[in-house]
Amino acid sequence: MANRIEQAKEQIEGLLQRAYEAAAEQGALPAGATLSGTVEIPKDVSNGDFAANHAMTGARALRMAPRKIAEALTANLQLEGSWFDSVEVAGPGFINFRLGGRWYGDVLRTVAEEGEDYGCVELGRGEKVMVEFVSANPTGPMHMGNARGGVLGDAIASVLDRAGYEVWREFYVNDAGNQIEKFAASIDARYRQRILGEDAVAFPEDGYHGDDIRELAEGFYELHGDKFLNKSEAERHAAMAAYGLERNIPKMQADLRRYGIEYDKWFFESELHESGYVEETVALLTERGYTYEKDGALWLRTAQILRERLAREGKSEAEIEKLELKDDVLRRANGFYTYFAADIAYHRNKLEQRGFDRAINVWGADHHGHVARLKGALDALGLDGDRLEIVLMQLVKLLYDGQPVRMSKRTGKAISLTNLLDEIPVDAARYFFNSRPESAVEFDLALAVRQDSENPVYYVQYAHARICSMIAALAEDGHAVPAADAVDAALLSTPEERELIKQLAGLPEEIRQAALALDPSRINRYVTELAARFHKFYTVCRIKGAEPGVLEARLFLADCVRRVIALSLGIVGVSAPEKM
Helix, strand or coil, rough: CCCCHHHHHHHHHHHHEEEEEEHHHHHHCEEEECCCCCCEEECHHHHCCCCEEEEHCCHHHHHCCCCHHHHHHHHHCCCCCEEEEEEEEEEECCEEEEEEEHHHHHHHHHHHHHHHHCCCCCCCCEEEEEEECCCCCCCCCCCCHHHHHHHHHHHHHHHHHCCCCEEEEEEECCCCCCHHHHHHHHHHHHHHHHCCCHHCCCCCCCCCCCHHHHHHHHHHHHHHHHCCCCCCCCHHHHHHHHHHHHHHHHHHHHHHHCCCCCCCCCEEHHHHHHHHHHHHHHHHHHHHEEEEEECCCEEEHHHHHHHHHHHHCCCCCCHHHCCCCEEEEECCCCEEEEEEHHHHHHHHHHHHHHHEEEEEEEEEEHHHHHHHHHHHHHHHHHCCCCHHEEECCCCEEEEEEEEEECCCCCCCCCCHHHHHHHHCHHHHHHHHHHHCCCCCCCEHHHHHCCCCCCCHHHHHHHCCCCCCHHHHHHCCCCCCCCHHHHCCCHHHHHHHHHHHHHHCCCHHHHHHHHHHHHHHHHHHHHHHHHHHHHHHHHCCCCCCCCCHHHHHHHHHHHHHHHHHHHHHHHHCCCCCCCCC
């Protein structure tokens, strides 16, 4: 796929190399040196469209002042047949290139010809990547943190897909362990309170207090009556956990589907235990000498593993000692495996059994301390912990008209994903939550439903709808969007037109950078700027009533913008409406 900005930079490199060879042949520059440097896009467009620093980086090797090198190079530059109209020397030796009309026309033709594939890049080259995200405990409704993690994970997967990776989306269901026991005990307490009275049955101090637990207990009572009252605690808890999970998991799936998220697989932790895979994984760690027994429990030598990892990374012994590393329990004295043991087994399953080249997890920032431990455990299994990449996201601060909205999952006062989507459009939620993972989000419910330029998603969607309406109106007047080869792009010569085309050209690089950094918020910023440049172009450059040739060129440009806005919004799971 074509990346016209990168190709222009490559063309500059070639032009400069040939200019150096010509200058050296004439004796204007010393022969035998290697000419290298970087080509950047200046912040100030008055300095040109691209700036090369080769004269400055080559000054030592050539033993000449950078300005003189730059002048010798520009004197020998052959721009004929290239994308560039002119070149000039600036400051201490920068070489500034200005694009000609042919490049702008090639950008628009690329957008039209590549269609839905525009912006795709060959970064991943088919590498298999799993993106695991949300993975909320199925013990209650999904909340605001899950809402943000869902968008980030889904958008990361979309970016990686367009960057040439083979992408798999997965939800890890924690349907085993302490959280499920606490869940069952909470339902059980409400169930027995329903029969015996609330004063007769104490509620677990660390139980789940939400109304959803009461509803599950009531549903269980309606189904079974008091038949479970005299059964053993183990029987009651097993039945209530199964009942609760059978209802909660489909609700989670429905909520995420409503949110525009579909997974390739919902992977259940219980399967790891039932298949013996957790036990097998712990046995492998034992075989490798990384476990020991103490107080009846089996421990992982986490501190030793992390010391080895940190030493490989160049940390000094003094730095390592300051971290106060500790070991972790893998199997408790009662014979049950810990969540950490299951997590190690699950990631071994990803990398070894299913053969993913990379595993990417989207976690809340409160899981920060778990990252190194899990990577270290994978090192201990010989799986290279660096194949696991963790995107840590900060929390969401929910506001309404600037005032904070309090949330607490423990007390049942959390804002659930269902509640959120009842209040605001899915598009607004997805756009707002697709922000830089390392930054906290202040999400204002009132702003998210505003229909004006203060609401960024409305601002971008309005640009798309505006173009669609304009195209429809012009079609009624007999002006259809022309084919690419019928457009004279040289007529698109105003600063507003050219800045808009440059922004169109930037999508492939934004996708590449977003994939490298696992930061899909770059797409938000990109498409917001694209909308801003379109609105400016539309204000300054008349389309309807423009002279022949110019009208068709501007209409074609507007249609290319429409295509790219829709593509960009699609990456982050936001719709591109034709009417607003």
